[in-house]
Amino acid sequence: MSILKLPAIFAIAASSVSLLAMQAAVAQDNPIDKVSTVTDEMLLNPPDGDWLMWRRTYNGWGYSPLDQINKENVGDLKLAWAWAMTPGGRTQETPLVHDGIIYIQNSTHLIQALDGATGDLIWEYQYALPDEVSPNGERNKAIYGDTLILATRDAHIIALDTKTGKLVWDQQVADFQKGWGYTSGPIVANGVIIQGMTSCGNGQPGGCFITGHDANTGEELWRVHTIARGDTPEGNSWNGIPLESRHGGSAWLSGSYDPDQNLIFTGVGQPYPWPAVMNGLLPKSSDPDVTNEALYTNSTLAIEPKSGELKWYHQYLATDTLDLDYVYERMLIDLPVNGEERKMVVTTGKIGIIEAIDRVNGDWLWSKETVPQNVVLSIDPVTGEKTINPETIPEIGKTTFNCPADPGGRAWQATAYSPRTKALYLPTVEFCSNTSVNPLDPGTIYTGGGRATFDRVPVADSDGNIGQVRAVSMEDQSDMWMYRQRAPITSSTLPTAGGVVFVGTLDRKFMAFDDETGDVLWTSGKLSNSLESFPVTYTANGKQYVAIVANWASGLGRLQSLTPEVKLPPNNPAALYVFALPD
Amino acid sequence: MPFSFALRRLAGPLLALALTALLAPLLPAPASAQEPEFFDIPYAYGQWTFGRRLDESQLRYCVDRRDPAWEADAAIADAIAEALLLEPQRYVVESGIIIEDITKVYGILLEHCDVHMGFKLIPSGYAAWASLTRPYYETQYVFVSADPDIHSLADLAPPGPIGATSGTSAHLRLISYLMALPAEKRWPTFPMGTNDIALESLLNGTVDVALVWAPSLWAKQRADPAFADLHVIDPTPLPPTTLGVGALMLSNETFLRTAIDEAIAALIQDGTIAEILAKYGFPAEARP
Numbered sequence: 046m047s048i049l050k051l052p053a054i055f056a057i058a059a060s061s062v063s064l065l066a067m068q069a070a071v072a073q074d075n076p077i078d079k080v081s082t083v084t085d086e087m088l089l090n091p092p093d094g095d096w097l098m099w100r101r102t103y104n105g106w107g108y109s110p111l112d113q114i115n116k117e118n119v120g121d122l123k124l125a126w127a128w129a130m131t132p133g134g135r136t137q138e139t140p141l142v143h144d145g146i147i148y149i150q151n152s153t154h155l156i157q158a159l160d161g162a163t164g165d166l167i168w169e170y171q172y173a174l175p176d177e178v179s180p181n182g183e184r185n186k187a188i189y190g191d192t193l194i195l196a197t198r199d200a201h202i203i204a205l206d207t208k209t210g211k212l213v214w215d216q217q218v219a220d221f222q223k224g225w226g227y228t229s230g231p232i233v234a235n236g237v238i239i240q241g242m243t244s245c246g247n248g249q250p251g252g253c254f255i256t257g258h259d260a261n262t263g264e265e266l267w268r269v270h271t272i273a274r275g276d277t278p279e280g281n282s283w284n285g286i287p288l289e290s291r292h293g294g295s296a297w298l299s300g301s302y303d304p305d306q307n308l309i310f311t312g313v314g315q316p317y318p319w320p321a322v323m324n325g326l327l328p329k330s331s332d333p334d335v336t337n338e339a340l341y342t343n344s345t346l347a348i349e350p351k352s353g354e355l356k357w358y359h360q361y362l363a364t365d366t367l368d369l370d371y372v373y374e375r376m377l378i379d380l381p382v383n384g385e386e387r388k389m390v391v392t393t394g395k396i397g398i399i400e401a402i403d404r405v406n407g408d409w410l411w412s413k414e415t416v417p418q419n420v421v422l423s424i425d426p427v428t429g430e431k432t433i434n435p436e437t438i439p440e441i442g443k444t445t446f447n448c449p450a451d452p453g454g455r456a457w458q459a460t461a462y463s464p465r466t467k468a469l470y471l472p473t474v475e476f477c478s479n480t481s482v483n484p485l486d487p488g489t490i491y492t493g494g495g496r497a498t499f500d501r502v503p504v505a506d507s508d509g510n511i512g513q514v515r516a517v518s519m520e521d522q523s524d525m526w527m528y529r530q531r532a533p534i535t536s537s538t539l540p541t542a543g544g545v546v547f548v549g550t551l552d553r554k555f556m557a558f559d560d561e562t563g564d565v566l567w568t569s570g571k572l573s574n575s576l577e578s579f580p581v582t583y584t585a586n587g588k589q590y591v592a593i594v595a596n597w598a599s600g601l602g603r604l605q606s607l608t609p610e611v612k613l614p615p616n617n618p619a620a621l622y623v624f625a626l627p628d
Numbered sequence: 629m630p631f632s633f634a635l636r637r638l639a640g641p642l643l644a645l646a647l648t649a650l651l652a653p654l655l656p657a658p659a660s661a662q663e664p665e666f667f668d669i670p671y672a673y674g675q676w677t678f679g680r681r682l683d684e685s686q687l688r689y690c691v692d693r694r695d696p697a698w699e700a701d702a703a704i705a706d707a708i709a710e711a712l713l714l715e716p717q718r719y720v721v722e723s724g725i726i727i728e729d730i731t732k733v734y735g736i737l738l739e740h741c742d743v744h745m746g747f748k749l750i751p752s753g754y755a756a757w758a759s760l761t762r763p764y765y766e767t768q769y770v771f772v773s774a775d776p777d778i779h780s781l782a783d784l785a786p787p788g789p790i791g792a793t794s795g796t797s798a799h800l801r802l803i804s805y806l807m808a809l810p811a812e813k814r815w816p817t818f819p820m821g822t823n824d825i826a827l828e829s830l831l832n833g834t835v836d837v838a839l840v841w842a843p844s845l846w847a848k849q850r851a852d853p854a855f856a857d858l859h860v861i862d863p864t865p866l867p868p869t870t871l872g873v874g875a876l877m878l879s880n881e882t883f884l885r886t887a888i889d890e891a892i893a894a895l896i897q898d899g900t901i902a903e904i905l906a907k908y909g910f911p912a913e914a915r916p
Contacts, residue, residue, distance in 0.1 A: 133671075133675075177723045179673055179732075180673055224725070246727060247726070247821030248726035249821070250821050286818045287818060290791075290820060292821060318794060318795050323794055323800070324819055325819045328811070441800050441807070483753060484753065484795060484800045485730075485750075485753060485795055486753075486793075487748055487754060487876075488876075489746065489841060490695055490728055491747075492727060492795070498752065617671065
């Protein structure tokens with residue numbers, strides 16, 4: 046101190062005061078301070094500028110009421126900011142947005158809060174995955190109260206403080222070493238966290254389950270098994286094989302919630318391994334007391350969120366042997382059917398058949414085919430029961446031909462619904478597969494999962510356009526428009542009140558369509574990677590932004606073998622891109 | 629000198645191996661590394677960080693402690709390295725995960741080893757990124773029973789269930805056979821997720837016969853006396869399902885694979901592998 050000159054001391058003092066003042070100013074302006082508590086009422090009717098859950102609203106529409114960006118001006122859309130995410134790993138991210146803060150989960154399970162207007166980092170939290178677990182992302186997360194609620198690849202559910210990023214609680218739900226893990230996050234309904242389990246394969250028989258958790262502690266409240274058990278018609282639908290031989294029924298995407306009925310509607314995937322000759326569903330048992338539909342695979346489950354009571358179910362595809370999940374989004378749409386107002390649950394399976402059931406009683410209502418398919422020969426107009434083409438059922442020692450191939454005419458990329466047009470916007474792909482059942486037991490620990498070999502090929506008489514965006518009227522199930530392009534469409538669709546539908550592609554384009562005509566209104570420059578995620582739109586400081594994560598994430602990206610000219614970077618970079626209109 | 633034959637045969641390939649190592653930086657990178665695709669070409673986290681190996685005097689091999697054959701396989705890998713005049717460098721994969729997808733091995737090969745021991749030779753059983761050495765031994769899937777009165781599959785009355793490790797070559801062979809029978813003559817067949825679960829289903833009475841990988845039965849009986857009374861039965865009327873076991877490599881390692889194939893042939897020929905199998909009492913045969 047003694048050697049410091051007086052002016053220097055003044056300078057340091059002034060500087061310190063200035064720094065403190067700046068910190069105080071920054072603290073005052075920090076947008077995280079304005080983040081409010083997310084209430085049940087807020088989840089029932091989210092603010093227009095927020096994106097509080099996977100599909101934004103409980104009805105699963107994936108629709109935004111924002112209209113600053115609209116048909117007239119979307120052509121002026123520019124990159125506002127970008128944020129690099131941890132490279133590598135698959136991430137099919139749905140950013141959440143609340144009060145102008147955008148929350149993301151990197152594949153490494155680094156969770157970050159960013160200023161939605163500037164892209165500046167506010168906080169981050171690193172969840173420590175075990176070394177044995179490959180870092181991959183989660184499709185969605187939830188926000189409730191003052192916590193951000195996330196699922197992890199090692200089968201935990203965690204809650205972070207939305208303002209600080211500090212861990213509030215951590216609940217282990219299952220043992221990842223037995224194969225269990227999460228690939229999607231939860232939905233919070235009526236104060237209960239609802240979470241579906243994934244990867245219920247050979248390591249642990251008995252199949253997957255859906256759990257309900259206390260939102261304040263993560264404590265498990267109830268568990269619904271997705272593979273029926275017991276001496277019931279449902280439990281006896283597994284061809285007579287015991288519980289320790291039943292695998293699959295992954296509940297790998299979040300459901301929707303109908304507050305009027307206080308019911309969650311959630312999907313269940315297929316039996317494992319995929320070929321029925323491997324999973325025990327074929328050859329069919331001669332026991333008259335058993336069937337082989339394999340309930341509750343490929344079904345919608347209607348579950349009461351407080352008690353976990355399974356109220357009813359509807360199975361779309363029995364005895365699935367081709368990996369044709371019906372696990373995807375459930376959209377709650379109320380429209381007349383044959384002149385009668387119906388409360389529908391609408392979903393589309395991998396076969397690309399859109400189906401509606403009455404969500405009050407589970408009655409099947411209607412179906413609409415989209416992509417070329419040869420698996421379903423006919424659908425009963427009353428029950429929805431499908432007659433399967435026997436020539437597509439895989440057999441040992443024979444190659445069969447099925448359309449679509451195993452990734453599906455649609456995959457995890459969510460369909461969206463716009464109340465503006467009463468249309469459903471569906472990202473699809475067209476392709477087929479030469480399918481062979483192969484013994485895939487290469488190692489004692491390392492297996493091929495007992496799957497078939499799928500040699501994917503274009504559909505007959507293909508015009509070369511593998512990817513499509515389809516708009517289908519939910520009023521009369523008529524086709525409104527279809528956009529076709531060579532590269533697969535690889536993101537979910539995002540319709541808005543501005544009359545535009547955003548979607549991303551394998552060949553690194555983010556696009557906007559006219560929601561009524563399908564005209565391309567805007568195309569971004571090529572981004573850093575394919576766009577395999579769930580785009581969202583939100584407001585920060587009163588301005589509308591559109592966000593999408595660029596990344597390669599399998600799914601429809603598997604069709605890269607059909608479009609080999611689409612080259613992607615080898616280190617699989619991931620980045621969040623945010624677009625806005627010029628000021 | 630047990631390895632003199634191998635050394636003579638491999639002198640030429642070793643010279644070529646050394647030249648290849650020197651020229652490797654001048655060769656173009658394999659195109660496959662630029663085309664990530666799920667399942668067809670696996671993606672290993674951090675794959676762009678794995679550099680070119682520096683020490684070409686070593687044979688880096690992996691064994692997995694979860695594989696019942698891992699100790700015998702490691703001894704065979706040591707012998708292969710010695711035959712190639714290379715220093716064996718063992719990497720033991722440690723994990724508590726019960727079942728993993730084979731694409732996980734892609735990353736292990738990139739990061740830790742040139743060969744991963746213990747993979748079955750199954751026609752069309754591997755994607756293009758992987759290739760196998762020639763088999764260093766053959767072993768079988770076996771039908772096993774806890775019932776002393778069952779000596780052959782033919783002794784099992786059709787209502788008696790079989791628990792088969794799911795999706796294996798032997799399981800598919802069994803299902804093919806059953807599909808050709810009238811329904812009333814079929815044994816109910818329950819797919820079991822792992823060999824261990826199939827064996828446990830014998831003890832708890834869920835099934836009368838289990839169809840498992842012979843090394844798994846061997847390891848289970850050595851580790852747990854509860855399984856000591858299980859016995860292998862005659863597979864008749866089915867033929868035995870015998871599979872060769874070799875080492876998995878990246879498919880672009882063609883020269884090293886040729887050298888290893890020649891080493892394995894020499895080690896089978898001179899009895900070295902048979903001696904190793906006998907030392908461990910391992911249920912396999914080394915066939916020329």
